[in-house]
Amino acid sequence: MVESRRWLIWLTHGILLLGVAVVAFPIYVTFVASTHSLQDVVQSPMPVLPGGELVANYLQALAEGLGEGAGTQSIGAGRMMLNSLVMALGIAFGKIAISIIAAFAIVYFRFPFRMAAFWLIFFTLMLPVEVRILPTYQVVADLGMLDSYAGLTIPLIASATATFMFRQVFLAVPDELTEAARIDGAGPLRFFWDVLLPLSRTNIAALFVILFIYGWNQYLWPLLITTDQSLLTIVIGINRMLEVGDDQAEWQIVMATTMLAMIPPILVVVAMQKLFVKGLVETEK
Amino acid sequence: MAKVSLRSVRKSYGATKVIHGVDCEIADGEFLVVVGPSGCGKSTLLRMVAGLESITEGEIAIGERVVNALEPAERDIAMVFQNYALYPHMSVFDNMAYGLKIRRLSKDEIRRRVEEAAGILELGALLDRKPRQLSGGQRQRVAMGRAIVREPSVFLFDEPLSNLDAKLRVQMRVEIKRLQERLGITSLYVTHDQVEAMTLGHRLLVLSEGVVEQLGAPIELYEKPATRFVAGFIGSPSMNFLETKLTDDGRHVVLPGGDTLALDGAAAAANGTSPGRPVTLGIRPEHLEIVEESRASAHLTVELVEQLGADSLIHGRLGDESGPAMTVRLQGIHAPGSGESLPLLAMPAHIHLFDPESGVRV
Numbered sequence: 250m251v252e253s254r255r256w257l258i259w260l261t262h263g264i265l266l267l268g269v270a271v272v273a274f275p276i277y278v279t280f281v282a283s284t285h286s287l288q289d290v291v292q293s294p295m296p297v298l299p300g301g302e303l304v305a306n307y308l309q310a311l312a313e314g315l316g317e318g319a320g321t322q323s324i325g326a327g328r329m330m331l332n333s334l335v336m337a338l339g340i341a342f343g344k345i346a347i348s349i350i351a352a353f354a355i356v357y358f359r360f361p362f363r364m365a366a367f368w369l370i371f372f373t374l375m376l377p378v379e380v381r382i383l384p385t386y387q388v389v390a391d392l393g394m395l396d397s398y399a400g401l402t403i404p405l406i407a408s409a410t411a412t413f414m415f416r417q418v419f420l421a422v423p424d425e426l427t428e429a430a431r432i433d434g435a436g437p438l439r440f441f442w443d444v445l446l447p448l449s450r451t452n453i454a455a456l457f458v459i460l461f462i463y464g465w466n467q468y469l470w471p472l473l474i475t476t477d478q479s480l481l482t483i484v485i486g487i488n489r490m491l492e493v494g495d496d497q498a499e500w501q502i503v504m505a506t507t508m509l510a511m512i513p514p515i516l517v518v519v520a521m522q523k524l525f526v527k528g529l530v531e532t533e534k
Numbered sequence: 535m536a537k538v539s540l541r542s543v544r545k546s547y548g549a550t551k552v553i554h555g556v557d558c559e560i561a562d563g564e565f566l567v568v569v570g571p572s573g574c575g576k577s578t579l580l581r582m583v584a585g586l587e588s589i590t591e592g593e594i595a596i597g598e599r600v601v602n603a604l605e606p607a608e609r610d611i612a613m614v615f616q617n618y619a620l621y622p623h624m625s626v627f628d629n630m631a632y633g634l635k636i637r638r639l640s641k642d643e644i645r646r647r648v649e650e651a652a653g654i655l656e657l658g659a660l661l662d663r664k665p666r667q668l669s670g671g672q673r674q675r676v677a678m679g680r681a682i683v684r685e686p687s688v689f690l691f692d693e694p695l696s697n698l699d700a701k702l703r704v705q706m707r708v709e710i711k712r713l714q715e716r717l718g719i720t721s722l723y724v725t726h727d728q729v730e731a732m733t734l735g736h737r738l739l740v741l742s743e744g745v746v747e748q749l750g751a752p753i754e755l756y757e758k759p760a761t762r763f764v765a766g767f768i769g770s771p772s773m774n775f776l777e778t779k780l781t782d783d784g785r786h787v788v789l790p791g792g793d794t795l796a797l798d799g800a801a802a803a804a805n806g807t808s809p810g811r812p813v814t815l816g817i818r819p820e821h822l823e824i825v826e827e828s829r830a831s832a833h834l835t836v837e838l839v840e841q842l843g844a845d846s847l848i849h850g851r852l853g854d855e856s857g858p859a860m861t862v863r864l865q866g867i868h869a870p871g872s873g874e875s876l877p878l879l880a881m882p883a884h885i886h887l888f889d890p891e892s893g894v895r896v
Contacts, residue, residue, distance in 0.1 A: 425617055428586050428606075429615060432586075432612065433636055434637060439636065444621060448623060
């Protein structure tokens with residue numbers, strides 16, 4: 250639809266700007282709060298312009314978090330971000346690796362109970378982490394993986410969604426390509442490595458972005474599985490900072506940590522954006 | 535270089551039989567075209583030679599080697615697919631070189647072979663491009679190049695021209711023919727297009743519903759079709775057929791409206807033994823003439839005229855409007871009006887007779 254009436258242009262832009270403001274304003278407030286001292290932040294009304302404590306606040310957040318004063322011994326956002334990074338990357342790479350191999354097997358090999366295997370995987374789509382969280386916890390505990398990176402990542406790696414997506418990608422690869430590779434003398438692994446993997450490149454990138462953010466934002470699972478302070482992920486860490494009982498929460502540090510927590514997902518999206526969009530819209534194989 | 539032998543080759547999927555026993559020897563350097571309507575099993579046959587389909591019964595040998603149990607890569611063949619099947623993420627060079635890399639040829643040898651093939655196919659300037667940056671004809675050439683660099687003993691073509699537009703198809707057809715003659719590699723070519731089949735093949739194998747209808751040189755198929763199916767399939771526009779019967783003396787056929795048409799000596803002699811039997815008469819549109827009234831053996835009531843410039847196709851009915859449909863091909867420009875009645879002569883030497891039940895030539 251092409252409309253060129255002047256007031257419509259104002260209206261549409263107005264609505265868009267409003268939408269942007271609704272999303273951006275809380276982030277702005279968070280940023281402003283992270284640049285003031287505690288006294289400034291808690292006074293009413295809160296300052297609207299950034300203050301001068303930026304460097305000090307972020308350094309403190311990164312290095313020591315709330316410090317010894319907050320009751321429990323605390324770790325800095327740097328360590329928490331590292332934990333989150335390990336978890337998010339572990340989940341993203343693990344899921345992609347497992348599911349692309351599973352999809353390869355299901356699409357290209359005829360083995361007994363192939364369809365049964367596919368449907369079993371498919372049914373687990375209906376079982377999100379929250380539904381199976383108690384049995385999974387039990388398994389992880391029995392395997393002695395509590396309070397470890399392995400415990401944080403491995404149970405979240407199996408993925409029906411990604412397997413299903415790669416299956417669709419592989420099904421869209423023309424049979425003739427497989428046959429041409431056979432005539433060229435490429436064995437199954439060679440074909441997977443030389444043809445399928447490069448062809449799924451954009452899909453892998455799109456999936457990586459989605460899974461990285463999924464892993465980064467995990468809350469319930471790390472909350473259950475880790476009690477060790479040194480394994481806190483940043484999402485859990487922020488929450489812990491607010492559990493101060495009757496004390497005054499150190500908002501400027503909390504806000505600085507929050508800002509820091511947002512950076513890696515943004516970096517991943519920005520870096521992968523071109524491939525990500527291509528992976529979602531590309532149809533040409 | 536090798537001959538290819540198919541010995542009572544059969545294929546079935548479960549209880550469904552697709553190929554009912556094909557026997558055929560393709561000589562070294564021969565260009566054999568397998569032609570038939572879609573679904574006749576011609577692609578299946580080709581894929582069995584390629585090793586992409588298993589062989590239910592019978593034997594396929596390339597050279598002296600029975601290849602039934604060999605993987606496609608071990609059969610010393612190269613195949614050109616209908617949709618080209620180029621690797622979309624590889625450059626033209628890599629597409630051609632991939633099979634050679636897997637065979638662990640030296641880098642120099644790969645480069646030499648690819649550049650030679652690129653030279654033959656005029657792809658030299660395109661070696662760094664990706665397939666999606668190429669036109670249909672260029673992709674087709676790359677697919678051929680990929681086949682050439684393998685230096686196989688047999689080329690297999692699976693309807694390689696059917697994705698091209700009409701003009702390019704004619705051009706590539708000539709190129710394929712020239713290339714095959716130059717390289718002298720035994721080729722098996724599958725198509726549903728009878729013009730392609732006629733122009734390309736040294737011999738044609740006409741397949742219908744998994745049965746070999748006829749195997750022979752193109753002109754042989756045109757002049758002496760073994761069955762009614764071949765008669766109708768080869769030649770365009772296709773042959774006119776008329777259900778009729780022989781007269782009692784076996785030297786004439788009865789036309790609708792009661793006229794009779796004399797057969798020439800050979801056909802008459804062959805039928806002398808069975809006077810009065812029902813037959814299917816076949817005559818090609820180009821073997822019908824418009825003549826003066828006195829020589830006419832029948833009349834055509836005109837319905838529609840198609841002007842092709844060099845030829846005119848006149849569609850009409852034999853006798854009056856209720857008669858059987860008939861097409862006449864005349865040289866030059868003719869424009870009879872609709873409903874007009876034209877005196878028609880069938881050249882006796884070109885009349886084909888088939889058994890109405892079995893379709894076999896009599």
